Amino acid sequence: MMRTADLVSSASRALRSNPLRSALTALGVIIGVASVVAMVALGSGAQAMVERSIASLGSNLLIVVPGAQQSGGVRMAQGGGGRDTLTLDDAEAIGQLEGVLAVAPSQRSGAQIVANGLNWNTRIEGVTPSYLLARDWDVAQGRFFDESEERQARRVVVLGATVARELFANVDPIGQTMRINGGSYEVIGVLTSKGQSGFGMDQDDIVLAPLTTVKRRISGRQRRADTVSQISVKAGSEGELNRLQEDVENLLRERHRIRAGDDDDFTVQNLSSITETAAQTTQVFTYLLGGISAVSLLVGGIGIMNIMLVSVTERTREIGLRKALGARQSDILHQFSLEAVTLSLAGGMIGLALGVAGAWAMTSLFNLPLVISPQNALMAIAFSGLVGVLFGAYPAWRAAKLDPIEALRRE
Amino acid sequence: MMATLIEANNLVKLYQMGDETVHALDGVSFSVPRGDYCAIVGPSGSGKSTMMNILGGLDTPTSGRIVIDGADIAELSDEQLAGFRNKTIGFIFQSFNLLPRLSALENVELPMIYGGVLPKERRERAAELLHRVGLGERMGHRPTQLSGGQQQRVAIARALAGRPALVLADEPTGALDSNTGKEILALFSQLNSEGATIVIVTHDHEVAAATRRTIEMRDGHIVSDRQNGSRAA
Ligand SMILES: Nc1ncnc2c1ncn2[C@@H]1O[C@H](COP(=O)(O)OP(=O)(O)O)[C@@H](O)[C@H]1O
């Protein structure tokens, strides 16, 4: 019985006796693993970026908007006018549902802002204080308005980071006055930056004001006083989100007296399912890239098999001799398998290093986050080892089965 | 320990060559006591190599029974045969068959690696054996740095590494000039006088004359089996 240490030294000795050939044989696996690692890292980077930007909208979030789901063309709800179907009472009722952490009705309006001698066109969102919690948002500077300021329709605003930067580049915005649609408002806070949303919109290009203020003073009197353009609903946990979505839908159908079979006059968007879909899409993309690269790994495996077969033929006499001296079939099998696995594992590790370097170069080029999970790295190594086992098996088996008499007779 | 090392009874080895059956061995019986030193001679094609392969556990007879050192060769599994070759047999070949990448010392260690002997122990034993065959100063040399006679000495040391019950040599002097051949034969005689059982296959009657006993084969049969008077004890 051969000792493992002797097996290893005997295999490594055989590989070192022909270093150029060993290196060229491993090269196939090196390229294969490097491209798999780089492609998967690139795909994961893209995936992480998509997930991150969608998650920035808020976690565990349902967004209720007026109008029916648009599917297969533009098909709005009948009767309801499609616009003013959500009310403050709807929001309050939703707040009573089980598992709701925060509910925030809001009214969106566009407006021209003048401040500090500058003009800026942006969205004005009339919100309640619970909006921050619902949207996982926070103030970076100053403060947010409270319940009583909201009720009293105070003329205060909190700026998104973009607006603050554009209008108050050189001054502290807190305490400044700005004019919206002719009225004047005091800036009391600036929000933290959220960056772009998954849909490419700058989320920081916004001004938040008390909901009542927006309803009464900004969005105009043509609308009913108690309607809102959106209700944000935050669930306590992601697990509750799907159930809560159903509860919200049932509640609103009941409140809006929509009969079975009729279309809803509202839509509940589940951000986590949107995130999931987007993540799945990029993941499929990642697997596709990885799969294509894996083909080159297979080609590397075939290269190993080819060279191992050549090696068995060249070393026929040696194998015969080893058998005559007492090597068992399993000893020969192990030695040749180990040579193949060593080649492919070494190739795998070098390939991993090159792949990481390549991924780093590409992600910094495309400005993506560099995502290399230890599992993926381990998988690349394990896979390259597997390639060695699979493609080394046949040559090793051929070597083990050689008839020693025939082999010794060979020149 | 039994006095008889090899007991061969009516050995037959057939080879099928297309429609023709070749009787490489056609009913061969003989026995070899421990400590014997014998030569198997005969013209080419007489069955010497076939006999050698069976004695060495590289091949099994088509029929008949052969027991070596208490082991019935036909009964052994592939794995047991490997162990038998490792422990019971020491092979010496006409063309030395040293591994060119290994030093003399490592070549001698090789069978002990398959025997699972620990590195320190096998290195010591290999060095001791190389001293014994007169190569104590050349242990680190590669085979290509050694003369033919020196290479065969390394091969002899390697054959002795597993303390074999039987040393088998196939034309051990065939690739050497006559003086070197005589030195190798002298080494065999010395080993035999120290107790080794040796069987040499040769077509050279001068080589056969250096042994104690000559078994002559022809067409798969033993045609004569006699003690060599001049050397007989
Ligand atoms: N593998 C084989 N296949 C077919 N015939 C063989 C084989 N090995 C040996 N023979 C035949 O068996 C006979 C004995 O051969 P061998 O033992 O090599 O004789 P020697 O070694 O005395 O020259 C010869 O006729 C040879 O052709």
Ligand SMILES: [Mg+2]
């Ligand atoms: Mg022969």
